[in-house]
Structures are given as structure tokens and as C-alpha cells.
Amino acid sequence: MQTQNKIIDDLARLASSALGVASGMRHEAEAQFRRQFERILADMDLVTREEYEVTKAIAETARAEQEALTERVAELEAKLAELSPAKKPARKTAPKSGAKAAD
Numbered sequence: 001m002q003t004q005n006k007i008i009d010d011l012a013r014l015a016s017s018a019l020g021v022a023s024g025m026r027h028e029a030e031a032q033f034r035r036q037f038e039r040i041l042a043d044m045d046l047v048t049r050e051e052y053e054v055t056k057a058i059a060e061t062a063r064a065e066q067e068a069l070t071e072r073v074a075e076l077e078a079k080l081a082e083l084s085p086a087k088k089p090a091r092k093t094a095p096k097s098g099a100k101a102a103d
Helices: 002-044 049-083
Strands: none
Touching: none
């Protein structure tokens, strides 16, 4: 009986060691993958979340200002149209189709 327990104990230690090695390899692979992924992202020259949020806020502000200015220009054009006398473009007179040319 003693020999069977020793074999089982040795197998248990071997399995435990194998799991420890596998776990260590997994952690090493994850760290290597993370380093490689960070290197790829750094090469892509991506913006940070903070930079994106700031740029988005600036764009939203500019858009609101542009819309306000568009409305103001429309109002000013309407006032200008009211103040200016209405000018009608001069019409060119076309020759009548029934008129004959002098001989």
C-alpha cells in the first residue's frame, strides 16, 4: 500500500507542478500579448479619450455658433431686403415674331 500512495503522491506533485508551469506560461503569454498590443496601438497614433472629449466639445460649440450666425445672417438679410427699394431687373425686349424686316 505504501508504494501505491507514493506513486499517487508523485503523480499529484507532477500534476501540480505542470499546472504551476502552465499558469506561469499563461501569465507570461498574456504579458507578452499586452506589450505587443500596446506597441501596435502606440504606432497607430490614436488619441486619448480626454483628447477626443475635448475635441468633441469644441466641435459642438463651433456648430452651435455657426447655426446662430446662420440665423443672424438670415435676419439681417431680411431687414436689408425691407429697407432696400425693390429693384426689378430690366427686361430685354425681344423682336416680335410677326414683324417683317425692312427691305
